Amino acid sequence: MKRDTIIIGAGVVGLMCAYSLHKAGRKVTIIDEGDITNSTSFGNAGLLSAFDKGSLSYPGVITNTMKQMIKGESPVKVHPKLDPKLFKWLFKFATSANETRFKRTIMLFEKYGEETLGLYEKMQKKENLDFDYHRTGMLSVFTEDATYEKKLKECESKEAKNYKILSKEETKEYLPCGNEKIKGSILFNRNAHFDPQKVMLQTKEFLQKEGVEFILNEKITDIKFENKKVKSVSSATNTYKAENFILSTGYQTLLADIRKKSLMMTPAKGYSITFSMPNELKPKTSTLFSDLFIVMTPRRHSVRLTSKLELGSTDTNIVKAQIESIKSNFEKYTVPFEMKEIKEWTGFRPLTPNDMPLLGRDEEYKNLVYAMGLGWLGMTFAPSVGKIVKKMITKDLDNKDSDDILLFSGLYQ
Ligand SMILES: Cc1cc2nc3c(=O)[nH]c(=O)nc-3n(C[C@H](O)[C@H](O)[C@H](O)COP(=O)(O)OP(=O)(O)OC[C@H]3O[C@@H](n4cnc5c(N)ncnc54)[C@H](O)[C@@H]3O)c2cc1C
Known part of the structure; x- marks a missing residue:
């Protein structure tokens, strides 16, 4: 059986990619080595702090x-x-x-910050979810x-x-x-906060009810390539084929390493x-x-x-x-x-050296998309990342055709 889109990694980034793609009418499968209660997305502070906090790499x-x-x-x-x-x-x-980079980062945080909070607010209202979300600064x-x-x-x-x-x-x-x-x-x-545990559990439950397939407690340990595409991914017990693959494995780079993609993270x-x-x-x-x-x-x-x-x-x-x-x-x-x-x-x-996430298609195997490197702001920017990835996949965009990748992705910086 060949699936449409497989997301490897059900942290907040994987879940938000799944949400965006599912809403765009795509059939999504998420695979995770745990049961989603083990990820970094579960135990963090839950600060949505795109504004006025600065970047980690400041002068x-x-x-x-x-x-x-x-x-x-x-x-x-x-x-x-x-x-x-x-x-x-x-x-x-x-x-x-340095000063120039710092100013650029702050502008990008503001740009995607407004969008990402809007997406969380809309998602809670539309799907009747309760993230214990407060935009109280x-x-x-x-x-x-x-x-x-x-x-x-x-x-x-x-x-x-x-x-x-x-x-x-x-x-x-x-x-x-x-x-x-x-x-x-x-x-x-302008900043907000929420309860990450609620975000993770409620989003998972919502997606499951909507028919998104979850394969949990299964670690993906191999990728097979054929004709300039990823053909399948495998665990110790199963092999999964799909049209598109998204890597949202947080700080873990096993699969990127197999692909011989060196991620600056x-x-x-x-x-x-x-x-x-x-x-x-x-x-x-x-x-x-x-x-x-x-x-x-x-x-x-x-x-x-x-x-x-x-x-x-x-x-x-x-x-x-x-x-x-x-x-x-x-x-x-x-x-x-x-x-x-x-x-x-x-x-x-999953920390990058310049606060920029690692987003975009693999240059050789174009049906492989990276959605990683969200560092200390993964909860904050996950909905925007989901939106960017959805746009790339549904519109079949290359990296050079996506303004978001050119602006916000650390793959080219
Ligand atoms: C102490 C702390 C405080 C933080 N506070 C904040 C905050 O206030 N605000 C904020 O925005 N961010 C915060 N962050 C950062 C935020 O938690 C992360 O950026 C975010 O959780 C990363 O999400 P992710 O989905 O990329 O990775 P993860 O949450 O790590 O999810 C990756 C998933 O991939 C799975 N996986 C990995 N490899 C495989 C494989 N081979 N096969 C199958 N599954 C695999 C893992 O099991 C995991 O579930 C904080 C982080 C820490 C550590």
């Missing part, structure tokens, strides 16, 4: 990280590893962290005078309606658990701690502790903290010392309270 990132390392507050850890791919990635990251909290002053200066060039500067006292209204050491904050109005390990806390201390909206790279997102019955960016590690275990370090950095700037029903999690961001 000054290297110096700032060094300063944080000296203070013992750095979220970044590079594991010593003699991997030429990692060194190439680090070099490209360092050279991408993102509170950027500062614990250092210098970075707060710098950000305030940057705000002078922004449209006043997009942000609100909050004093120490006003910050407490949004972040009642913050303590006296917080210098102040800025509420960036590295796994960046991060952690989350989900817990319940007194309601009166819960933040009113998603909160970024800017100087600590810690995000705190409220959800209906809990709160989630996320942090850390470890390069050079593919260890899937939760390292206790990292959890403790997140907690101790967080506790320096919050009033004492008890975290209850704690759940710890770790996952890997």
